[in-house]
Amino acid sequence: MNQARRNPLNMAAMHGALILYTVIALFPVFVILINSLKTRKGIFREPLSLPDAETFSMIGYQTVLRQGDFFLYIQNSLIVTVVSLFLILLFGAMAAFALSEYRFRGNTVMGLYLALGIMIPIRIGTVAILEMMVQAGLVNTLWSLILVYTAQGLPLAVFILSEFMRQVSDDLKNAGRIDGLSEYTIFFRLVLPLVRPAMATVAVFNMIPIWNDLWFPLILAPAEETKTLTLGSQVFIGQFVTDWNAVLSALSMAILPVLILYVIFSRQLIRGITSGAVK
Missing domain, CATH: 1.10.3720.10 (MetI-like)
Structure with a gap:
């Protein structure tokens, strides 16, 4: 009975750890994505903030598609x-x-x-x-x-x-x-x-x-x-x-x-x- 009770707890802890690891692993991806939509000044001034009306820019994607x-x-x-x-x-x-x-x-x-x-x-x-x-x-x-x-x-x-x-x-x-x-x-x-x-x-x-x-x-x-x-x-x-x-x-x-x-x-x-x- 005790073993049966421990198993769901162990599984929940394991899935929680996997979710936490996924969030940590995806954070650099999130930073790259939001900064790819900013101007150069927006990248260096506030690298962790979302793009707004002042910093939003698609110049990076335009350059990539034009060159090569x-x-x-x-x-x-x-x-x-x-x-x-x-x-x-x-x-x-x-x-x-x-x-x-x-x-x-x-x-x-x-x-x-x-x-x-x-x-x-x-x-x-x-x-x-x-x-x-x-x-x-x-x-x-x-x-x-x-x-x-x-x-x-x-x-x-x-x-x-x-x-x-x-x-x-x-x-x-x-x-x-x-x-x-x-x-x-x-x-x-x-x-x-x-x-x-x-x-x-x-x-x-x-x-x-x-x-x-x-x-x-x-x-x-x-x-x-x-x-x-x-x-x-x-x-x-x-x-x-x-x-x-x-x-x-x-x-x-x-x-x-x-x-x-x-x-x-x-x-x-x-x-x-x-x-x-x-x-």
Whole structure:
């Protein structure tokens, strides 16, 4: 009885903490949005106030839409982010399933080898990666970014998903084998639906770094037709003068696509975080 009474309290406290965290996390977004609708004087004089008749201005959005192909930058970022997440989840889940399901010599060593990418930053190999992309003829293509981000996200995906897949019931998988299901059918139809919260968690953890990355787009795909949103927004930041109206407007427009992706994954993410927290 006492345990039953504690559970609703624990759940309420957990949801309250998540709401508070969301408010804190969204406050910088709110500040960016309101300042994107102000004049330069309004931004610096009262950065936390709402725009009024004196400070309201759309000059930042007009500048963004006039200078550069901003919608192309958004399209490039969406393609790179979505395709990279798909490949990370697909190959990461397949590798995690193999490591958790099949016992073979070197299983532990292979798992540790795949997890090394979490500890070793991929930027250390930037020169070697650039040379490989030049030899493969992939410089100034979106595929160069997709391949790099996929390799960057796989270690964490394998590490997280393998732990979740070990918790999937062996009886369920063996029942599928008795019914004549292939290993691919067991993987896609039985195992993946049970680890969706973990996959959503992996997607969110990889989505933000990919969307906001400036380093690899600058090195591998700096051409105008392959610029990502983060790289394209740098045109408004100068060495001596920064067009803050345009920068904040560009950031405001960039928030919407990634916010939609976050909403898509958020429900499963919360389930993954709270899974097993309350018994």
